[in-house]
Amino acid sequence: MTVDTATVVAPEDTLSAAMKKGSAAEHDQAEGSSFMSDLLGGKMPADGYVAYLRRLRPVYEALESTARALAADPIASKVIDPALDRLATIDADLEHWAPGADQSVDSPAATAYAQRILASAEWGGSFVAHHYTRYLGDLSGGQAIGRILDRNFELDGAGISFYAFDEVGKVKPYKDDYRDRLDEIGATLSQQERARLVDEVKAAFNLNQALFAELGALYPS
Ligand code: HEM
Numbered sequence: 001m002t003v004d005t006a007t008v009v010a011p012e013d014t015l016s017a018a019m020k021k022g023s024a025a026e027h028d029q030a031e032g033s034s035f036m037s038d039l040l041g042g043k044m045p046a047d048g049y050v051a052y053l054r055r056l057r058p059v060y061e062a063l064e065s066t067a068r069a070l071a072a073d074p075i076a077s078k079v080i081d082p083a084l085d086r087l088a089t090i091d092a093d094l095e096h097w098a099p100g101a102d103q104s105v106d107s108p109a110a111t112a113y114a115q116r117i118l119a120s121a122e123w124g125g126s127f128v129a130h131h132y133t134r135y136l137g138d139l140s141g142g143q144a145i146g147r148i149l150d151r152n153f154e155l156d157g158a159g160i161s162f163y164a165f166d167e168v169g170k171v172k173p174y175k176d177d178y179r180d181r182l183d184e185i186g187a188t189l190s191q192q193e194r195a196r197l198v199d200e201v202k203a204a205f206n207l208n209q210a211l212f213a214e215l216g217a218l219y220p221s
Contacts, residue, residue, distance in 0.1 A: 015186025026205030075124030083167035096159035129200030
């Protein structure tokens with residue numbers, strides 16, 4: 001994984017703004033991946049979505065075990081919140097989509113992503129980058145994705161608990177508060193640390209992109 005070490009974070013930007021701006025190009029790429037386009041365009045078979053969920057499982061397992069390990073970390077603890085945990089919802093959704101099946105997966109992309117998350121425990125700021133990329137994404141575009149899946153697969157709300165954050169309450173104020181917490185973290189970091197954190201956000205997006213590329217090859221348009 002190459003990381004853009006040349007990231008420059010404008011000193012006047014809040015950390016939340018720097019993270020969003022710093023990953024805007026990577027976000028566009030992820031949105032434009034053939035897997036996502038096909039999934040949202042109603043062209044992906046159900047098996048493709050199951051393959052995606054099976055890859056998300058080790059990713060969230062890594063996120064949530066690392067969150068528990070960093071519960072007292074001065075940086076990471078500002079965003080860690082068990083109300084966000086997704087592992088149980090992934091398991092419930094997999095049981096809906098592929099009841100009784102072996103849900104393990106042989107995925108180099110998911111393994112590399114999970115390993116990078118586990119390694120981020122070394123510095124709370126790196127873990128915050130991974131936490132933001134998945135959970136704020138799930139609370140943002142993820143909400144629309146859940147609604148589209150519901151419609152495309154005629155689910156009537158079943159099998160998409162991954163997108164339902166019952167313990168979070170209203171999503172908009174939660175996201176605003178989350179960004180405030182990012183900004184509080186930002187105020188304690190040096191410019192160099194802020195750039196390092198934004199670099200890790202880019203790396204996290206690239207790992208998602210690699211996951212989509214793997215799925216796109218398995219389920220071509
Ligand atoms: C087709 C796929 C996607 C769509 C349609 C989509 C859509 C969106 C939209 C509309 C927002 C802005 C919501 C707002 O302002 O509240 C957003 C934000 C976000 N998305 Fe995505 N997204 C997609 C894929 C992804 C992926 C793959 C990731 C990373 C794993 C991701 C991570 C994020 C993050 C972190 C934010 C929050 C940005 C911020 O406010 O700082 N998105 N997404």
